[in-house]
Amino acid sequence: MDVDIGNALASVASPGVSRASLDRLDERVATAHERIATGRAADEHGYAALNLPERTDPDEIRAAVEPIASPDGGKIDALLTIGIGGSALGAATIVDALDADVETIFLDNVDPEWVHDSLDTLPLERTAINVVSRSGTTAETLANFLVVREAFESAGVDWTERTIVTTGEAGPLRDLAETHDLPALDVPDGVPGRYAALSAVGLVAAAAGGLDLESLLDGAAAEAETLTGSLYECPAYAYGATCHALAARGAQANAFMPYAESLETTAEWFAQLWAESLGKDGLGQTPVRALGATDQHSQLQLYRAGPRNTQVTFVTPQERPEQPIPPTDVDDLAYLGGGSLAELLDAEFRATEASLAAAGRPTVRIEIERIDAFELGSLLYGLEAACVMAGELAGVNTFEQPAVEWAKKATRGLLGGGDFEEARAVEEKTSLRVER
Amino acid sequence: MDVDIGNALASVASPGVSRASLDRLDERVATAHERIATGRAADEHGYAALNLPERTDPDEIRAAVEPIASPDGGKIDALLTIGIGGSALGAATIVDALDADVETIFLDNVDPEWVHDSLDTLPLERTAINVVSRSGTTAETLANFLVVREAFESAGVDWTERTIVTTGEAGPLRDLAETHDLPALDVPDGVPGRYAALSAVGLVAAAAGGLDLESLLDGAAAEAETLTGSLYECPAYAYGATCHALAARGAQANAFMPYAESLETTAEWFAQLWAESLGKDGLGQTPVRALGATDQHSQLQLYRAGPRNTQVTFVTPQERPEQPIPPTDVDDLAYLGGGSLAELLDAEFRATEASLAAAGRPTVRIEIERIDAFELGSLLYGLEAACVMAGELAGVNTFEQPAVEWAKKATRGLLGGGDFEEARAVEEKTSLRVER
Structure with missing residues (x-):
């Protein structure tokens, strides 16, 4: 990816960062880069994620996927991935961005009607199951898996012939894989779920969809090559450092707008990466998922005229397929006719970027060549490295997410899975109700 | 809808609002309510939106939809709605929340590959077209319509037999409807697009999908009945006033998490409503779309441990369909087995709400009875009235969106649709590029 931070400079925007401040920040980037390089070299927790492009073995993933992608000698039409958070978003990002061969459904919520309807429309005898949970105990994932398993049994379809598991070294899912002789892949050690897109966690679905794993990993590796000690030489660090500087200057929100x-879906993936990695110690930047051009008609008013507390991050491919707009004799629309949707979308992008600059609002532009496996690998890796850099600069523990534990314990307690004081606290809610 | 603002009180949360402050704010709510009532009585611009439940005629909409929903004597399988922003989000919200009879696709972006693929998979001879644009000149909508029309012509399918138009009194779409004798409905006067879900703008797709328009409007009318001069008696005003108070106390973001x-999709609709209505004069609250339980594994870390600048708005139905979780002999999962997904999801909700309260973070709970047409009408109307109240309290012009005009002019200029200084400004971008 290439990054243009021109519209985040203080000469353009407020909040904005001056060139002198960037130069000072670059000294801290150099130090942070040393820390990152040391962490990578020792495969330390979290930093290990940045080694995935060289560590992930696409052949191993394809070999594990092969039996479930052709159960009973046939081929699957659909892949049902059961996971939540980092166990779903990386895979969904890759499958939604590229053009997978099979329909891919993500059961990443426990809404009963939706789960029921999702199962109801699937040809189960032509569907494979991909269960992903590092601990093997994630409540939502395991509850859904129990429901799915029963649906297959009720339909007389052998789920053990078409289930693949990605999990940690031990736990109920690992045991289950051994009991039923299911293909099982490892959630890599030291890689938090939100950084695991380029491991089996994200690539099983991609492999089942016939996508080019090598190109994804090659793109990531090319981005890894750029990690150097200066933000002026490394697009990922330029992005991470600029976000850090803008956040410190008042950009509390980061609207990610491809x-x-x-x-x-990449915007959803980014939201988890950014929120869970940087949202701690009272720090962090609120990620807001947006989509161009659609959300010009929804969010732009706020970003241009609301509080000066938001940066917008654009992601634009430089090449798009053509889709001509037919000519028209309608006077007021003649300028559209004979052009293409690609030209229109690019014009919308440039106009929106300029409209925020004209209002003195900070934006950053991330460019990729086109949307393909190589460029997507580069983008995902670049954003991960940017996030790690932002975490180093903020001095937070980028790779933990301790604040979600409270609700997990409370949920478990409420469902009778043990005695937790968190569950008792739920009952003491303060109410001030206003009823219809 | 019912609203519980207990967890937004200063006794629980920071930022939070004290009971004494709420009492003082309630005096301003009374005055604002008078202004709203006056505006409604005179059908003033914007305020007229709150009269839609009594003004919208479902028979008129169904009568217009009938010919396109059964072209050539057959029935349609799919409805292709072409619109963007308020011309798509209200309809999408309704169709996605309820269970429509026909597949409904929204062309609300001009991404060339996506538009091409969307058209490619549709059975055009069994598809109707619903074009929505008040001005009849919205670039994205009209460009897409030109592309769609040609696709139908190329496939030998008569688009004039299966197209319905919703537009303003005059403009290219109105002319087109007259030329080709298409059924045409009005975008109601004085109702901005983001407040138009309960008019033809939102209800054509609902009617084509066989949804219960009367119940939607009845639910909205029931909510309208609650608009009184006190936040303690009106759920919509309780929500709008609480958001206003929290924003003034530092809640710069409002994560809307059904x-x-x-x-x-309701969360997307809310994001437009909130951003375009309140994001002006340097004021406004950044809406963040979230989804429970999924985003507990993505956003919760930030909302619980990041900056104290976010309120979370939960929306929960009180009744859900059952989906039993089969029993399991796996030790660590036994507590899940024998329960239901509905119980799990409700426990997750209560645990997440309590986890934020335990960390002193403000939340508001909106309850609806269940997800059906009546309750959805109530929810949409209630949120609109809340937004109008928040706009009155902030003293902004809730019903305009002037900041989006700049980019529209620039886009038009870039595409050769006239001479605009905005387009020239686009060429003067400040660059600081870091390349791979």
């Missing part, structure tokens, strides 16, 4: 429908 | 998969 100009490509197929990158909509 | 615990129901089918309300995911």
Whole structure:
């Protein structure tokens, strides 16, 4: 990816960062880069994620996927991935951005009607199951898996012939894989779920969909090559450092706005990466998922005229397929006719970027060549490295997410899974109700 | 809808609002309510939106939809709605929340690959077209319509037999409807697009999908009945006033988090409502779309441990369909087995709400009875009235969106649709590029 931070400079925007401040920040980037390089070299927790492009073995993933992608000698039409958070978003990002061969459904919520309807429309005898949970105990994932398993049994379809598991070294899912002789892949050690897109966690679905794992990993590796000690030489660090500087200057929100429908899920993936990695110690930047051009008609008013507390991050492919707009004799629309949707979308992007600059609002532009496996690998790796850099600069523990534990314990207690004081606290809610 | 603002009180949360402050704010709510009532009585611009439940005629909409929903004597399988922003989100919210009879696709972006693929998979001879644009000149909508029209012509399918138009009194779309004798409905006067879900703008798709328009409008009318001069008696005003108070005390973001998969689009609709209505004069609250339980594994870390600048708005149905979780002999999962997904999702909601309260973070709970047409009408109307109240309290012009005009002019200029200084400004971008 290439990054243009021109519209985040103080000469353009407020909040904005001056060139002198960037130069000072670059000294801290150099130090942070040393820390990152040391962490990578020792495969330390979290930093290990940045080694995935060289560590992930696409052949191993394809070999594990092969039996479930052709159960009973046939081929699957659909892949049902059961996971939540980092166990779903990386895979969904890749499958939604690229053009997978099979329909891929993500059961990443426990809404009963939706789960029921999702199962109801699937041809189960032509569907494979991909269960992902590092601990093997994630409540939502395991509850859904129990429901799915029973649905297959009720339909007389052998789920053990078409289930693949990605999990940690031990736990109920690992045991289950051994009991039923299911293909099982490892959630890599030291890689938090939100950084695991380029491991089996994200790539099983991609492999089942016939996507080019090597190109994804090659793109990531090319981005890894750029990690150097200066933000002026490394697009990922330029992005991470600029976000850090803007956040410190008042950009509390970061609206991530790809100009490509197929990158909509990437914005969700980014939101988890950014929120869970940087949202701690009272620090962090609120990620806001947006989509160009659609959300010009929804969010732009706020970003241009609301509080000066938001940066917008654009992601734009430089090449798009053509889709001509037919000529028209309608006077007021003649300028559209004879052009193409690609030209229109690019014009919308440039106009929106300029409209925020004209209002003195900070934006950053991330460019990729086109939407393909190589460029997507580069983008995902670049954003991860940017996030790690932002975490180093903020001095937070980028790779933990301790604040979600409270609700997990409370949920478990409420469902009779043990005695937790958190569950008792739920009952003491303060109420001030206003009823219809 | 019912609203519980207990967890937004200063006794629980920071930022939070004290009971004494709420009492003082309630005096301003009374005055604002008078202004709203006067505006409604005179059908003033914007305020007229709150009269839609009594003004919208479902028979008129169904009568207009009937010919396109059964072209050539057959029935349609799919409805292609072409619109963007308020011309798409209200309809999408309704169709996604309820259970429509026909597949409904929204062309609300001009991504060339996506538009091409969307058209490619549709059975055009069994598809109707619903074009929505008040001005009849919205670039994205009209460009897409030109592309769609040609696709139908190329496939030998007569688009004039299966197209319905919703537009203003005059403009290219109105002319087109007259030329080709298409059924045409009005975008109601004085109702901005983001407040138009309960008019033809939102209800054509609902009617084509066989949804219960009367119940939607009845639910909205029931909510309208609650508009009184006190936040303690009106759920909508309680929500709007609490958001206003929290924003003034530092809640710069409002994460809207329904615990129901089918309300995911409602969160997008809310984001437009909130951003375009309140984001002006340097004021406004950044809406963040979230989804429970999924985003507990993505956003919760930030909302619980990041900056104290966010309120979370939960929306929960009180009744859900059952989906039993089969029993399991796996030790660590036994507590899940024998329960139901509905119980799990409700426990997750209560645990998440309590986890934020335990960390002193403000939340508001909106309850609806269940997800059906009546309750959805109530919810949409209630949120609109809340937004109008928040706008009155902030003293902004809730019903305009002037900041989006700049980019529209620039886009038009860039595409050769006239001479605009905004387009020239686009060429003067400040660059600081870091390349791979």
